[in-house]
Amino acid sequence: MKQINTEAKILFPEPCIIPEEFIQCKQIQIPKMCAYYVIFGFLLFLNCIPYIQQRERINLFRVAIVCGVDAAVIGGFKDNKFYEGYPVTLNDVFPLYFKSKGGKVIVNGVPYRGNLEIKKFGEQIWVINAVNIEDYLKGVVPCEIGQITKNLLESAKAQTVAARTYAYAHYDQYQELGFDLYATIQDQVYAGINAEDELINIAIKKTRGEILTYHGRSIEAKYHSTCGGRTADFNDAWPGIAPAYLRSVKCDYCQDSPHYTWTKVLDRNSFFQNLRSRLAKIDINLTEKEFIKGFRLIKNPVSRHVVKVILETTTNEYPIETYNVRTLLGDFNDPGGLLKSNYLTIKAKGDSIIIDGQGYGHGVGMCQFGAIGMARKGKNYKQILYHYYPGTKVIHK
Numbered sequence: 001m002k003q004i005n006t007e008a009k010i011l012f013p014e015p016c017i018i019p020e021e022f023i024q025c026k027q028i029q030i031p032k033m034c035a036y037y038v039i040f041g042f043l044l045f046l047n048c049i050p051y052i053q054q055r056e057r058i059n060l061f062r063v064a065i066v067c068g069v070d071a072a073v074i075g076g077f078k079d080n081k082f083y084e085g086y087p088v089t090l091n092d093v094f095p096l097y098f099k100s101k102g103g104k105v106i107v108n109g110v111p112y113r114g115n116l117e118i119k120k121f122g123e124q125i126w127v128i129n130a131v132n133i134e135d136y137l138k139g140v141v142p143c144e145i146g147q148i149t150k151n152l153l154e155s156a157k158a159q160t161v162a163a164r165t166y167a168y169a170h171y172d173q174y175q176e177l178g179f180d181l182y183a184t185i186q187d188q189v190y191a192g193i194n195a196e197d198e199l200i201n202i203a204i205k206k207t208r209g210e211i212l213t214y215h216g217r218s219i220e221a222k223y224h225s226t227c228g229g230r231t232a233d234f235n236d237a238w239p240g241i242a243p244a245y246l247r248s249v250k251c252d253y254c255q256d257s258p259h260y261t262w263t264k265v266l267d268r269n270s271f272f273q274n275l276r277s278r279l280a281k282i283d284i285n286l287t288e289k290e291f292i293k294g295f296r297l298i299k300n301p302v303s304r305h306v307v308k309v310i311l312e313t314t315t316n317e318y319p320i321e322t323y324n325v326r327t328l329l330g331d332f333n334d335p336g337g338l339l340k341s342n343y344l345t346i347k348a349k350g351d352s353i354i355i356d357g358q359g360y361g362h363g364v365g366m367c368q369f370g371a372i373g374m375a376r377k378g379k380n381y382k383q384i385l386y387h388y389y390p391g392t393k394v395i396h397k
């Protein structure tokens with residue numbers, strides 16, 4: 001306000017010396033000027049419409065909630081008529097659109113906010129939920145961080161900002177399929193209205209529109225369950241160029257996690273049978289006469305995570321890269337599963353092979369149990385985020 005007053009004084013220091021013709025001229029010009037302003041304003045508004053539409057579109061996310069089915073039952077408005085349970089089959093004419101009633105639509109008995117677009121890809125039905133980002137988060141954050149108590153609200157706020165940032169960073173990622181995100185672990189687990197939690201809704205409201213950036217650009221906000229004492233470098237989990245903010249950091253906050261440390265014990269025969277079958281999963285097929293002699297673990301000296309396994313057989317040596325390590329050592333009884341983490345040591349004891357591990361998940365970015373631990377120790381959500389994503393900044397989108 002002070003600045004405006006000062007400026008006004010400079011512009012009109014002596015009102016009494018303004019020449020009369022200027023005043024007259026000004027009086028004459030006012031209607032004309034007003035008309036110009038109205039026209040200019042209208043043109044500016046017209047010019048802004050695509051921008052406004054784009055802004056609205058950017059806050060609207062398309063989430064694939066049912067993928068590749070033969071039929072679905074939908075509750076909602078279609079062509080201004082309300083259906084309690086409309087049976088969608090492959091015989092319908094696609095795309096179909098359903099609008100919400102009272103702010104929700106129903107898909108196979110599950111309520112969601114927003115509207116629906118139902119498409120056919122190949123010979124299968126896909127149900128896509130078009131939902132505002134803040135409503136989407138209400139169905140995501142509880143699935144990611146679980147139930148919290150009021151004293152842990154800051155961890156829910158940190159999780160919200162990370163999940164919102166993830167969504168914006170993956171906007172339009174399945175352009176060819178016409179949606180932005182899957183409602184599964186492939187992106188972020190989204191369970192609609194049934195997942196919503198009053199306390200987490202507060203965390204979402206208090207951080208409305210906030211995302212995490214690095215040098216002004218939204219980041220790839222990776223997160224995982226438990227780091228086990230130290231998060232992983234980006235390249236401990238994936239190949240490619242590692243973002244500067246996804247580097248290993250110490251975490252003294254996740255000791256309460258049930259996954260903080262873990263041990264697997266297998267007898268030697270089972271372990272090597274397992275290894276052989278797992279090798280096939282990563283396209284290394286040993287011949288019948290080729291036997292595994294042993295293996296070496298190569299670790300990242302900073303993060304201590306295993307970044308390579310060198311497997312030696314009677315005829316060959318196979319380097320197994322970091323992104324295949326958890327598949328290679330995955331659970332014998334779970335053919336599709338991954339080992340809990342690649343933060344581990346392996347030792348032989350008698351006829352047993354013992355895997356001592358720490359943490360659960362890829363280990364990169366925010367440790368969710370660590371975020372809860374930091375909130376318990378009185379840290380706020382920005383301190384949590386800046387700890388796990390060093391060099392980043394929270395901004396309003």
Ligand SMILES: [Zn+2]
Nearest residue numbers: 251254367370
């Ligand atoms: Zn941790």
